[in-house]
Amino acid sequence: MNSMWTVIAFTMRNKLRSKSFIITTIILGVLLVVGANVPYFIDKLTGPGSAAKVGYIAGEQDDIVKGLEQQFGLDDKRKVELVPVEASGSEADKNAALQQAIEGGKIKGYLTFTENKEVGFPNVVYHSKKMLDSNTSGTLQTGLQFVKTQQAVRDANLTDEQFTKLTTPVKLDTVQISDKNADGKTEAQQGTAIGLTYAILILLFMSVMITGQLIATEITAEKSSRVMEIIVTSVAPLKQMFGKVIGTFIVGLAQLVVLVGASVGNLMLPHNKGALDKYGIDLSSVEPKMIIFAIVMYLLGYFLYAMLFAAIGSLVSRTEDLSQTSMPVTMLTLAGFYIAIYGLTNPDSTFITVCSFIPFFSPFILFLRIGLADPAWWEIVLSVGLLIASVLAIGWLAAKIYRVGVLMYGKKPSFKEVFKAMKAYKV
Amino acid sequence: MNPLIVDKVYKQYGDKTAVNGLSFEVAQGEIYGLLGANGAGKTTTMRMVLGLILPDGGSIRYRGKPYSTEQLSMLGYLPEERGMYPKIKVSEQILYLAQLRGMSRRDADANLKRWLDRFQVPEYYNKKVEELSKGNQQKIQFIAAVIHKPSILIMDEAFSGLDPVNVELLKSTVKELRDEGASIVFSTHRMEHVEELCRNITIMHKSNPVLQGPIRQIKSRFPREKVVIGAETDISGLDRIPGVVSATRTERGYDLLVSRKEAAQDILKHAMAQSTVERFELLEPTLNEIFIKTVGESHE
Numbered sequence: 001m002n003s004m005w006t007v008i009a010f011t012m013r014n015k016l017r018s019k020s021f022i023i024t025t026i027i028l029g030v031l032l033v034v035g036a037n038v039p040y041f042i043d044k045l046t047g048p049g050s051a052a053k054v055g056y057i058a059g060e061q062d063d064i065v066k067g068l069e070q071q072f073g074l075d076d077k078r079k080v081e082l083v084p085v086e087a088s089g090s091e092a093d094k095n096a097a098l099q100q101a102i103e104g105g106k107i108k109g110y111l112t113f114t115e116n117k118e119v120g121f122p123n124v125v126y127h128s129k130k131m132l133d134s135n136t137s138g139t140l141q142t143g144l145q146f147v148k149t150q151q152a153v154r155d156a157n158l159t160d161e162q163f164t165k166l167t168t169p170v171k172l173d174t175v176q177i178s179d180k181n182a183d184g185k186t187e188a189q190q191g192t193a194i195g196l197t198y199a200i201l202i203l204l205f206m207s208v209m210i211t212g213q214l215i216a217t218e219i220t221a222e223k224s225s226r227v228m229e230i231i232v233t234s235v236a237p238l239k240q241m242f243g244k245v246i247g248t249f250i251v252g253l254a255q256l257v258v259l260v261g262a263s264v265g266n267l268m269l270p271h272n273k274g275a276l277d278k279y280g281i282d283l284s285s286v287e288p289k290m291i292i293f294a295i296v297m298y299l300l301g302y303f304l305y306a307m308l309f310a311a312i313g314s315l316v317s318r319t320e321d322l323s324q325t326s327m328p329v330t331m332l333t334l335a336g337f338y339i340a341i342y343g344l345t346n347p348d349s350t351f352i353t354v355c356s357f358i359p360f361f362s363p364f365i366l367f368l369r370i371g372l373a374d375p376a377w378w379e380i381v382l383s384v385g386l387l388i389a390s391v392l393a394i395g396w397l398a399a400k401i402y403r404v405g406v407l408m409y410g411k412k413p414s415f416k417e418v419f420k421a422m423k424a425y426k427v
Numbered sequence: 428m429n430p431l432i433v434d435k436v437y438k439q440y441g442d443k444t445a446v447n448g449l450s451f452e453v454a455q456g457e458i459y460g461l462l463g464a465n466g467a468g469k470t471t472t473m474r475m476v477l478g479l480i481l482p483d484g485g486s487i488r489y490r491g492k493p494y495s496t497e498q499l500s501m502l503g504y505l506p507e508e509r510g511m512y513p514k515i516k517v518s519e520q521i522l523y524l525a526q527l528r529g530m531s532r533r534d535a536d537a538n539l540k541r542w543l544d545r546f547q548v549p550e551y552y553n554k555k556v557e558e559l560s561k562g563n564q565q566k567i568q569f570i571a572a573v574i575h576k577p578s579i580l581i582m583d584e585a586f587s588g589l590d591p592v593n594v595e596l597l598k599s600t601v602k603e604l605r606d607e608g609a610s611i612v613f614s615t616h617r618m619e620h621v622e623e624l625c626r627n628i629t630i631m632h633k634s635n636p637v638l639q640g641p642i643r644q645i646k647s648r649f650p651r652e653k654v655v656i657g658a659e660t661d662i663s664g665l666d667r668i669p670g671v672v673s674a675t676r677t678e679r680g681y682d683l684l685v686s687r688k689e690a691a692q693d694i695l696k697h698a699m700a701q702s703t704v705e706r707f708e709l710l711e712p713t714l715n716e717i718f719i720k721t722v723g724e725s726h727e
Contacts, residue, residue, distance in 0.1 A: 002529075003526070003529070006523065006526045007527070010523045013519075014515060014519075222512070225510040225511065225512060225513060226506060226508045226509060226510025227510045227511050227512055227520075228510075229504070229506040229508070229510070230504060230506060230524060230571060230572070231524070231527065232479060233478070233499065233502060233504045234499060234524060234527035234528050235499070235527045236496055407474070407479060407480070420440075420441060
């Protein structure tokens with residue numbers, strides 16, 4: 001036990017001191033702090049005054065223009081502002097005036113109307129220099145539609161009350177149903193759950209990839225620098241492997257705490273409150289269950305992959321060969337991650353349910369299901385049980401591979417060779 | 428009882444036998460030479476002694492006890508392929524390795540400083556290994572192997588890659604460790620080092636111990652069959668003397684091979700009749716010759 005602490009302490013000390021680690025943490029931290037404040041800044045930048053200016057010939061289609069103005073004015077944040085352009089004479093003159101307004105920067109685009117007797121509402125064309133200006137045209141479309149309905153309804157001689165009734169938008173709320181409590185999750189909780197699930201999936205994926213690769217690289221480096229021979233004669237290989245995995249884990253965790261702290265801390269700042277609300281995220285509605293499972297899944301997922309990476313690192317003699325050899329494990333993490341991303345929109349599908357029992361995927365996918373779907377308790381127990389069993393099995397296997405791998409030099413050994421070596425070394 | 432007893436160890440990798448029934452004992456304060464061509468099974472033997480791999484048959488006993496992780500702290504190992512952490516400070520990694528061997532950090536630190544002073548390189552304490560020359564890296568490697576005062580020290584190719592000055596330095600250090608009571612297993616291809624340092628040796632060939640025992644005894648088993656003559660002028664007809672196998676002219680005289688040592692007297696008389704003999708010697712075979720003879724003969 002004592003020597004394992006020595007390995008843990010040595011691993012941590014060297015990692016925490018290394019320039020690359022410090023720089024990576026700082027860069028990631030800065031990115032997260034900036035990222036946490038981005039919604040607020042976007043809000044600020046798209047504040048009033050940034051509405052798209054759309055021109056029209058003053059005096060033309062007064063009713064429609066007024067209706068539109070009234071409609072756009074209802075938004076919290078005006079998206080489109082109609083700007084009258086003074087012009088008279090022929091169509092060509094008017095067009096020239098509108099063009100000039102665009103050149104002069106007064107407007108972004110302009111509307112022209114052509115009567116359509118059949119519909120009783122003019123055809124409207126939005127001229128814009130920008131291609132696919134769907135934002136503005138979408139707003140215009142909705143506005144015009146509303147104005148048209150208004151006109152049609154007014155022609156039908158409805159009372160104001162009837163009119164209000166007709167145009168009040170339908171209110172539709174979604175509540176996720178849970179077996180255990182009838183309350184389920186409110187929309188805010190769901191938004192938070194999706195956001196949190198997404199964030200933790202990315203965290204888990206990144207830390208597994210980064211720390212896993214780190215462990216493998218360090219072991220291969222020790223092997224290729226031959227310092228490994230001295231180490232394995234000084235301390236039991238098992239202790240060394242677990243010392244390394246745990247040491248790197250603690251460092252990774254410390255990094256994670258700093259990064260999560262930085263982003264959550266910034267998100268909690270008062271000016272970010274409104275921005276988060278807009279995306280339906282309410283940090284206070286995070287369920288403790290989610291946090292607990294996030295930690296459990298992180299731990300299990302980390303150790304599962306870390307030990308695989310350690311075993312692989314022990315087999316490779318040169319760091320150049322490492323990425324090729326670790327490819328299958330990297331693919332596994334990638335597969336788990338992408339299946340989980342797919343599951344964000346389909347948390348109930350059979351595919352996701354099945355995958356949540358496969359040990360290499362379950363750290364990602366079981367967590368996703370707990371967050372977004374509502375798996376039965378036995379499903380959770382079974383999946384976590386399977387995962388723990390595989391962590392132990394992989395740990396045992398990795399230790400064996402490690403034991404022989406660190407002494408095998410030369411070309412990368414095949415499975416058969418590793419197996420033969422295990423028998424020969426009697427491990 | 429001797430600190431290290433290797434008894435009929437046997438090791439097989441697949442269908443290839445790596446070590447076949449090797450036995451030897453190393454006494455306290457003894458340097459034991461393990462010789463053999465590349466691939467003869469020396470490294471496998473050393474790895475078994477270090478407990479890295481278990482023998483398929485036979486036993487290894489350390490102060491009378493079988494291998495267990497408790498023995499690790501009394502073993503020291505200088506591997507054939509040298510290696511340290513290139514980017515970590517000398518002090519940091521030596522202290523780490525010493526701690527792994529069960530030393531306290533403070534004791535290890537004191538020992539390290541003493542060793543660095545001994546090698547006259549105290550300024551390396553805070554240097555990274557990659558900043559040192561190859562010879563100096565070897566010194567650090569050596570310190571790593573002995574910092575915890577091992578009672579059993581395994582040195583694979585102890586002096587390879589060192590300049591003569593450093594070889595002498597390390598050699599005298601090894602002798603000191605021996606005199607302090609360490610049991611040292613030593614392998615090298617430099618036979619003159621073996622002759623200087625070792626009392627007993629084993630020559631291994633293709634996994635088998637082919638020659639074993641005290642160096643003096645081994646040598647007496649091989650006939651003296653080399654005669655060296657130092658003479659000022661040419662001597663003719665040396666190769667016609669009965670018992671002379673061959674005669675070669677050298678810079679300062681002649682080298683002769685004889686089939687029986689009695690021929691030496693005839694050679695001397697013959698030479699003195701023709702020239703002033705400045706030097707005449709009937710040489711015992713060098714270990715180098717014995718090695719080549721033993722290993723070379725069984726090659727055929």
